[in-house]
Amino acid sequence: MKFTIDSRSLAETVQWGRKLAGILTGGDVVCLYGQLGAGKTSFTQGVGRGLELDESVVSPTFTLIHAYDLPFVRRRAARFIHMDLYRLGTVEEAEQIGVDDCQQEDAIVLIEWPESALPLLDADRLELTIEGCGDQPRRLTFQSAAEAWRQRLAEGDIP
Template sequence: MNIRLESSSPEETHALGTKLGKLLQGGDVLCLIGDLGAGKTALAKGIGEALNVQEPMTSPTFTFIIEYQANAQGTPVRLVHMDLYRLNHPEEAEVIGVGENFQEDRICLIEWPEIAEDILPEDVLELRMEGSGEEKRVITFHSQSAHWTERLDGNL
């Protein structure tokens, strides 16, 4: 499955995150891929809003992982926001507990996931974000999993 959407502002990217967040459920893993300034955190904040996260969401650049109390379609979950930009070796992803968060009661958002690709579940949803600054963003959703196709088709 490939779905290609465009966003012309941080507000549109946030709104797309809100739409996507309403479709998420425990056990979901989303990989947010894009250069600095592509809108990954704006999208994550929209997802958090849809999941009723009450705390202000920030990028976990220096802490690697931040967990939030959330609610997905009426079910309490943990929203786990990870930023692996500062990791240097794949082993570090295991040391900080990336894989331990792939559980049915958690929704994981992973920025800069490439370094952890060996421990990612098979059915991740990849969001590739292109563009920065004042440019329009192109956001491509990709997954090999049929359940993502069913959930996203016509809902974004």
């Protein structure tokens, strides 16, 4: 499945993240693609708000992986894990920092710059590509090898 939506502002991108949070389930993996400043972290902050995290989501550039406990378990998910793998080059490095260990039934995982880790990730992951930068509007393309995502996203009012 594949479809594209537009986001004309930061607030709109955050709002799409919030909507996605409404349907995410433990075990889900979401990959975020897009150039520097496209809005991957902004979208993730929307997901964090939608999951009602106590803390706000910050860019995990220095630690690569941030894990947050959800305030209450929802659809199997007790934890939210946010990764930024920009500085990784190989799948071995991704393995070393424990990317595959993060894919658990009780965790929702969002990964910025997932390229180095792709061989480790579930085939039925959701992929989101954000195009545009600076003051330009953004195009958000959702796609997945798993057709079930279309129905799930529709339940979350996406698109």
